[in-house]
Amino acid sequence: MRFALASCQQYEQGYYVAYRHMAREDLDLVVHVGDYIYESSWGVNHVRSHESGEPVTLEEYRARYALYKSDAELQAAHAAFPWIVTWDDHEVQNDYANDRSQNLDPPDVFLARRAAAYQAYYEHMPxxxxxxxxxxxxxxxxxxxxxxxxxxxxxxxxxxxxxQVCPRKGRGGSNVVEHCAARLDPRLTLLGPVQEKWLHEGLARSRARWNVITQQTLMAQLDRKPGPGQAFWTDGWDGYPRARERLLSFIAGKRVTNPIVIGGDVHMFVVADLKTDFDDPRAPVVATEFVGTSITSQGPAQRRVEAWLAKNPHLKLALSTRRGYTLMEASAKRCVARLRAVADVTDRESRIRDIATFVVEDGRPGAQRGG
Structure with missing residues (x-):
């Protein structure tokens, strides 16, 4: 089977030329892992406009979806294939967590906004x-x-x-922290106890050749501090390391067949080996991760990413300068991931090409460079 992994399509920052190419692929489905819309306007060199401010009400969220779905290339990709979808944060508000908003709005006020956003998402998604x-x-x-x-x-x-723990003073949401003991609290959960139990039970009883854990962000540890010491971003799995350890230890202990983690969120291609202990170079690889780059959303500076690569040897690739999608093909013997990138999202006629190919062999966790 063949599917495309997509995420993060900020409308103002580029055209959906990646979807034009995707619609021409021979696919069984598209998997979208979040940030289908953006509530906020940010970034530089916009090519088009949201035409309104940040949505809060149901009518405003409906209008934002209508704007995004007016794009002909996005329409073509929806018409061509069935989609599997999940959300991330921008479908509601950047960095929200449960009932807490980035702005620390009163919970009842934020939950009313979340209800409007969820209703609009349900109305506009398959x-x-x-x-x-x-x-x-x-x-x-x-x-x-x-x-x-x-x-x-x-x-x-x-x-x-x-x-999220250790936020910036007077704010909710994420932070990059060097010293945050609360981050190691085993009670912290990214999925919630009910969903975590549901995931474990499903993985344990699965008889599928490939178990594709379809989530929003980067699961691999990413130490962001050049040189001595460590620093971690608290919005992704690095903010919940004990929850990540629980999941990866469960996968290893139950010998889950061919676990592949896919994600988005970070606006760059990432290929990683997943381990129960990322700080131990001798720790075995228990799963493989493919994070797709964004459709349009601008990524971090590649010079910073290169410094991260030097600190994180379990990363096989990290590239923030290209927009596009990941084309994946699973067969009985292997799973192949082709990283597909457009040349320029500000050019509606931009071409696309493969910039790398990775292969995971049946029964052998970890990605290897392909031809």
Whole structure:
């Protein structure tokens, strides 16, 4: 089976030329892992406009979806293939966590906004009726199985998570921290206890050749501090390292068949070996991760990424300068990931090419460079 991994499509920062190329691929489905819309305007060198301010009400979120879905290339990709979808933060508000907003709005005020955002998401995305929201609650996590070949375990890492620890003073949301003992609290959860249990049970009983853990962000540890010491971003799995350790230890202990983690969020291609202990170079690889770059959203400076690569040897690749998608093909013997990048998202006629190929062999976790 063949699928494309997509995420992060800030409307103002580029044209959806990647979707024009995607619609011409021979695919079985598209997997979108979040930031389908952006509530906020940011970045530089905009090529088009949101035409309104940040949405808060249901009508305003509906209008934002209508704007994004007016794009002909996005329409073509929806018309060509079925989609599996999950959200990240920008479908509501940047860096929100459970009932806490980045601005530390009163919880009842923020939950009213979240209810509006969830309703608009349900109305505009290809979802079953069982996902219909009830106020600010909506069960999005689900499974999709394709015979004995692949099962997608589709997660929600926003609605049930613990609040990010060690935030900036007077703010909610993420931070990059060097010394934050609270980050190591085993009670912290990215998925919530119910969803975490659901995921473990599904992985344990799966008989699929490939178990695709479909989530929003980067799971691999990413030490962001050049030189001595360590620094971690608290919005992704690095903010919840004990929860990550629980999941990866469970995968290793239960010998889950061919776990592949896919994600987005960080606006760069990342290929990584996943371990229960990233600081131990002798620790075995227990799963493989492919994070797709953004469709349009601008990424961090590559010079910073190069410094991160030097500190994180479990990363096989990290590239922030290119926009596009990851084309993945799973068979009985291997899973192949082709990293597809457009030359320029400000050019509607931009071409696309493969910039790297990686292969995961059946029964052998870890990605290897392909031809």
């Amino acid at each position: 979802l079953p009726s069982r996902a219909r929201p009830s106020g600010p609650a909506m069960q999005l996590y689900t499974r999709a199985s394709f015979g004995r070949l692949a099962t997608f375990h589709v997660l929600d890492d926003r609605q049930y998570r613990s609040h």
